[in-house]
Amino acid sequence: MQIAFSSYNYVEVLDSLTKMNNPGPRPDSTELMALVATYQTILEKSARMADAVDTLRDALEKLDSKTVDYRKKYPLFQRLEKELQERMVERQQIHEQYLEAKGSYDIKLKDWQTSAYKGFSDFKSSIIPEFQTKVELTDQDCMVKKLDLPYTRWWLHCETRKPGSANEKLIWEMEMPVGADSLMIILDESNAKVSKEML
Numbered sequence: 001m002q003i004a005f006s007s008y009n010y011v012e013v014l015d016s017l018t019k020m021n022n023p024g025p026r027p028d029s030t031e032l033m034a035l036v037a038t039y040q041t042i043l044e045k046s047a048r049m050a051d052a053v054d055t056l057r058d059a060l061e062k063l064d065s066k067t068v069d070y071r072k073k074y075p076l077f078q079r080l081e082k083e084l085q086e087r088m089v090e091r092q093q094i095h096e097q098y099l100e101a102k103g104s105y106d107i108k109l110k111d112w113q114t115s116a117y118k119g120f121s122d123f124k125s126s127i128i129p130e131f132q133t134k135v136e137l138t139d140q141d142c143m144v145k146k147l148d149l150p151y152t153r154w155w156l157h158c159e160t161r162k163p164g165s166a167n168e169k170l171i172w173e174m175e176m177p178v179g180a181d182s183l184m185i186i187l188d189e190s191n192a193k194v195s196k197e198m199l
Helices: 010-021 030-061 068-116 120-125
Strands: 002-006 134-137 155-161 168-175 193-196
Touching: 010 068, 010 120, 030 068
Parallel strands: none
Antiparallel strands: 002 134, 002 155, 155 168, 168 193
């Protein structure tokens, strides 16, 4: 996992630039999020239906096709298989709608961010090298060890996909204690902000 250590509050700086540049309202993502929710619902339903089809198929393979039990179960199998195929077609249609809407949204968002965050590059370049943002990768123990930071106020910034979610991420943005010789900060869902993002 990638963790950034900055001598400034990243979120507050972007908020200040946005207020100063006044780019207007952020592009609306309501349509995209609705499509994401619909897509997730279809994924869950189709997964359950696929399991049911597989279970019924396995049961049919163990039966003689001439038995009453087989003749009772086979129409159900055909119906479920047809519904699953229809669900897969629906899923593909929703995905195509999403890609089209996301392409349009991404263009609008990029234009908005260019206007909103104008001056951020100049701000970063004005910071002396000693206090420039330092990016570290966690090791095999999910830790950052032996990181020496010059004495000043530092903020930790980290983002990662929320486990088990297709479109949520965990964000940590916290000020680190000043003056400590060493410290341990545990990042988990209890001290993270949960944000929904595009797929």
